[in-house]
Amino acid sequence: MHIMEGFLPSPWWQIWVVLSAPFVIMGFYALRRMVRENREALPLLAVAGAFVFVLSSLKLPSVTGSCSHPTGTGLGSVLFGPFIASVLALIVLVYQALFLAHGGISTLGANIFSMGIAGPVVAYAIFIAGKKVGINEIVTIFFAAACANIVTYVVTSFQLALAFPAEVGGFMASFMTFGAIFAITQIPLAIIEGLVIALVFKYIVQLKPEILIRIGVITQERAERLREGWA
Amino acid sequence: MQSIDHHFLDDYACRNALRGIDTRIKLILGLGAILIAISADTPYAPLFIAIILSIVTVFCAEIPARLYLTLLLIPASFALMSVIVILFLTGGGVPILTIPLPWLTFTATDVAALNAFLILSRAIGGTCGLLFIALTTPMIELFSILRSLRLPDEFIDLAMLLYRSIFVIIGEAVAIYNAQVMRNGYSSFRKGIIAISMLSSSLFIRAWDRGEELMTAMDLRCYDGKFEILEPKASLTIYHILPVFLFLSLAGILAFLPLPFPPL
Numbered sequence: 329m330h331i332m333e334g335f336l337p338s339p340w341w342q343i344w345v346v347l348s349a350p351f352v353i354m355g356f357y358a359l360r361r362m363v364r365e366n367r368e369a370l371p372l373l374a375v376a377g378a379f380v381f382v383l384s385s386l387k388l389p390s391v392t393g394s395c396s397h398p399t400g401t402g403l404g405s406v407l408f409g410p411f412i413a414s415v416l417a418l419i420v421l422v423y424q425a426l427f428l429a430h431g432g433i434s435t436l437g438a439n440i441f442s443m444g445i446a447g448p449v450v451a452y453a454i455f456i457a458g459k460k461v462g463i464n465e466i467v468t469i470f471f472a473a474a475c476a477n478i479v480t481y482v483v484t485s486f487q488l489a490l491a492f493p494a495e496v497g498g499f500m501a502s503f504m505t506f507g508a509i510f511a512i513t514q515i516p517l518a519i520i521e522g523l524v525i526a527l528v529f530k531y532i533v534q535l536k537p538e539i540l541i542r543i544g545v546i547t548q549e550r551a552e553r554l555r556e557g558w559a
Numbered sequence: 560m561q562s563i564d565h566h567f568l569d570d571y572a573c574r575n576a577l578r579g580i581d582t583r584i585k586l587i588l589g590l591g592a593i594l595i596a597i598s599a600d601t602p603y604a605p606l607f608i609a610i611i612l613s614i615v616t617v618f619c620a621e622i623p624a625r626l627y628l629t630l631l632l633i634p635a636s637f638a639l640m641s642v643i644v645i646l647f648l649t650g651g652g653v654p655i656l657t658i659p660l661p662w663l664t665f666t667a668t669d670v671a672a673l674n675a676f677l678i679l680s681r682a683i684g685g686t687c688g689l690l691f692i693a694l695t696t697p698m699i700e701l702f703s704i705l706r707s708l709r710l711p712d713e714f715i716d717l718a719m720l721l722y723r724s725i726f727v728i729i730g731e732a733v734a735i736y737n738a739q740v741m742r743n744g745y746s747s748f749r750k751g752i753i754a755i756s757m758l759s760s761s762l763f764i765r766a767w768d769r770g771e772e773l774m775t776a777m778d779l780r781c782y783d784g785k786f787e788i789l790e791p792k793a794s795l796t797i798y799h800i801l802p803v804f805l806f807l808s809l810a811g812i813l814a815f816l817p818l819p820f821p822p823l
Contacts, residue, residue: 426698
């Protein structure tokens with residue numbers, strides 16, 4: 329769900345830039361720390377970011393047919409944490425604007441906030457909570473990815489509603505209308521994205537669990553338990 | 560291939576006729592146009608920007624007109640949905656269109672229509688500015704600009720590695736997708752979900768392996784935490800600065816002149 333170039337009037341696009349900046353700067357520091365501690369991290373982050381980019385330019389099989397791109401940031405957040413995910417989202421969003429004409433430069437702040445901050449933070453929180461409670465990782469990943477997608481679209485509706493409040497009913501009426509219109513495409517899409525990311529996670533655990541164990545997403549025992557469960 | 564959008568604008572940017580012109584002046588033109596377009600209070604400046612930049616992109620940069628038009632249509636579905644909401648939500652003035660539905664009535668007024676038109680024109684003007692940058696400035700040249708902006712080295716290296724990885728991964732994605740289509744991988748919705756998950760996961764694993772190989776290759780070449788970029792030397796000349804300056808001032812004047820809108 330990208331807000332297109334030129335759509336947000338002043339002062340809203342500046343406000344979202346200011347709100348997103350601290351997260352991205354925190355992300356810069358997290359990135360620097362990660363690279364210092366483990367110099368292998370950089371190429372791996374790069375391929376993960378490229379994966380998010382390619383994933384978000386895939387068209388998912390969708391019910392409604394229109395704008396059915398996954399956001400992919402849920403996975404990035406679960407793997408590397410929300411701050412790194414916001415840096416990856418910044419790069420991916422700039423590339424999407426410059427390579428595919430999705431999103432834009434002036435709306436970058438707003439799009440980072442919805443796709444790169446709100447979505448990943450929720451996905452990360454759900455994943456950590458699920459881990460604590462001890463729910464099956466695949467189920468948690470489904471909810472994390474689906475909720476990241478839904479939160480992204482709710483925040484986008486929120487941003488549009490703030491910028492364009494309704495004459496009657498003001499912000500809330502506008503928020504409900506934007507939300508309702510985007511829900512037609514986004515709710516099925518969120519469920520599909522959740523399913524796909526959960527299946528992706530399942531296949532990775534089956535084929536190459538070393539990756540997930542090395543970056544500390546799941547432990548050795550959990551990976552073996554999960555694989556035994558399917559066997 | 561219909562499912563993966565890999566007509567990257569960067570390919571065209573590398574071959575455009577304005578490639579030799581200094582990156583800074585192209586960025587100033589594109590970003591300046593976007594800024595003016597979104598801060599204008601009347602649709603004149605955004606439309607002026609849209610027309611001039613489209614002409615420059617199609618004729619001076621020699622981007623195929625057909626491609627340019629399809630690119631302009633990419634954000635159209637978003638624009639359409641959002642503009643319709645704005646049309647029926649904002650009010651004031653005389654109602655011009657009423658759609659009665661059983662549970663509520665939608666009303667669009669003349670002020671709302673003008674407002675929606677203004678927002679649409681800003682979006683079109685902004686998109687033309689974005690497309691100008693996307694189609695005339697290859698990403699490679701933007702990296703040296705990012706360096707001169709003093710962004711962290713790790714970030715720029717990450718951006719460059721990510722850029723490189725995209726092309727590697729997308730090639731594999733296309734190959735896997737074609738193989739899946741030939742085996743009826745997307746013949747039903749259920750199969751489609753499974754197929755796309757298998758595609759994504761094997762893509763992820765392959766990408767990860769590539770990353771590890773790349774790491775070894777970088778170690779062998781003594782990577783010490785910063786990629787050096789060779790900056791192409793293009794010089795700023797008055798023939799480039801003057802038209803850009805003229806265009807931006809004209810657009811700026813159009814944007815901030817208290818012109819009547821609507822014209823009558």
